[in-house]
Amino acid sequence: MLGEVLVESEKRPVEPPAFARTGIRVLASLPTGQTPGQTPEQLAEVLAARTVEAVPTGSLVLQAFTPDSPAGNRLADEADALLEAVRTRLPASRLLEETWRAREAGATLVELCVAPGVVTVGSVPAKEALSLSPGGRQRMRRSGDSPSRAAMKLEEALVNLPFEPGRGEVCVDLGAAPGGWTQRLVARGARVIAVDPAKLMPELARQPRVEHVQESAFAYTPEEPADWLFCDMAWRPLEVAQLLAKWGRRGWATHLVANIKLPMKDKNPILVRVRHILTQEGGWQGLTMRQLYHDRDEVTVTAHRGI
Ligand SMILES: C[S@@+](CC[C@H](N)C(=O)[O-])C[C@H]1O[C@@H](n2cnc3c(N)ncnc32)[C@H](O)[C@@H]1O
Structure with a gap:
C-alpha cells in the first residue's frame, strides 16, 4: 500500500482492476x-x-x-x-x-x-x-438540458472509446427512461430505439429520431441489426448479462456500452461471471469493465463484435 486508497502491485495486472480509477x-x-x-x-x-x-x-x-x-x-x-x-x-x-x-x-x-x-x-x-x-476523476459538466445524472455516465464511457456513435447510426437503448442517454445519443445525430416500459420525458417522445418501444427489454427483438447497443437497465446483473450475450450471439449490434448494477456487497464474483457470460457466451470482444467516476454501485462495460 502506498497509502489510503492507493494500491501497489509488483506486476501490472492482466486485466485492469474494475474498481481502479487510474493506474501508473x-x-x-x-x-x-x-x-x-x-x-x-x-x-x-x-x-x-x-x-x-x-x-x-x-x-x-x-x-x-x-x-x-x-x-x-x-x-x-x-x-x-x-x-x-x-x-x-x-x-x-x-x-x-x-x-x-x-x-x-x-x-x-x-x-x-x-x-x-x-x-x-x-x-x-x-x-x-x-x-x-x-x-x-473525470468531471463532466452537467448540461442544463440533461434529464438525469445518468447522462454523465454515458459521456464518461464514450470519452474513453476509440469510436463514438454518430450521425445516422442506429442505437438501441435498453432501460432508456427517463431518457438521459437517449437524449445524448440524439444530440450526436444518431437514431435511437428506446426500450423501456416506463415513460420517456415528453420532448424525447416527440423527437422524430426517437422510437419508444414501451415494453420489457427481455421481450424486445430488433427488426434490423443496430450499430450500438446501450443498456442502463436497473435489473439483476446476471440476467442483464445473459440478455446482452443474446444480442452478441445473434449479431444484433456491433458496439456495446452497458451499465451493470451491483447493489450487493461482494461485487467481484458477480463481475467474473458477467465477464464470462459476455465473452464466452456472447462473443463480445475487447471487453472493458470499469467503475467510472460517475458510477455508484455499478460498473460500465464496453465491447464490440467483429470490427
Ligand atoms: C437507471 S434507469 C435508466 C436511466 C437512463 N439511462 C437515463 O439516462 O435516463 C433504469 C431503467 O431501467 C428500466 N428497466 C428495468 N427493467 C427493465 C426491463 N426489463 N426492460 C426495460 N427497461 C427496464 C427502468 O424502467 C428504468 O427506467
Missing part, C-alpha cells in the same frame, strides 16, 4: 515532511529528474491528483503547487497542454499523486491509460 507505473515514491530541511522546490527537483530519467523522449502530459478520501482532498492546494513546481522544471518543449490529444500524439501521462506523507510520481502511455483525467 511508479517511478518514485518520496516521503514528504520527514526529510529535515527538504523544501518543496527540492522535492519538485527530484520528481522532475526522475520523470526525465524514466521517460527520456516524447511528449508528456503532467497532472497531479490526491487520493479520493477526506485526508487526500485536504491536500488539493499542495498538489496544485507541486504540479506547478515540477512543470517549470521539465523541458517546456516536451509538455503537451491539450490532454485530449494525448492518445493520438503518443504522449506519456505523468501523474503526481500527493497523499498524506508521501508523493508518488508515475507514468503510463496515454494509449494504455484507464482515463486521461487526473487520478481518473
